[in-house]
Amino acid sequence: MPASVISICNLALSHVGGYSISALDEQSAEARLCARHYEVCRDEVLRGFKWAFATKLRPLALAADATFPNWEHVYAYPADCLAPRRIVGAGTRKPSAPLEYTVVSAAAGTQKYILSDEPEAYLEYTARITDPAQFDAQFVSALSYRLAADLVTGLTGDSKERGSLLQVY
Secondary structure (H helix, E strand, O other): OOOHHHHHHHHHHHHOOOOOOOOOOOOOOOHHHHHHHHHHHHOOOOOOOOOHHHEEEOOOOOOOOOOOOOOEEEEEEOOOOEEEEEEEEEEOOOOOOOOEEEEEEEEOOEEEEEEEOOOEEEEEEEEEOOOHHHHHHHHHHHHHHHHHHHHHHHOOOOOOHHHHHHHHH
16 A cells, blocks of 8 residues: 555654544644644655655756856756756766766855756756655655654653654664
8 A cells, every 4th residue: 555644644653652643634733743744854854865766867957047157057956856966967877977066046045056067967866756655665664753753752742752763764
């Protein structure tokens, strides 16, 4: 059976002795805490490791509206990118030395760019995956413990247990 947000939350709640929920909008402390922490924890766990189900390799689009000194090419930052992993050139099949790049924000701080000297750059990155049916079992387990670490103090008042749950995560 594929995972769901509720099944992951209930798994996390079981780690801390909380009551199960049936929806994030129900009137319980467990549901309110899960609703508050789920997305942040999901994105943190996705960023923390190069998960196969969340790895994408896409060509980067040139950003025509921006230039940065000392870099030949300015690329738009993919909207679903949580963690850039490496840049590769077009036609590269075998692993090679990573190409140099950097991520910067526009002066207004509203947009990110990837700067590289590679003329036809592809970005390998971890994408924000929001559909729990795509998560693998190891990710579900890791996410449940990471989420439990954020829930435990609010549910039990025991801040010491948080460290133990983070250790398991």
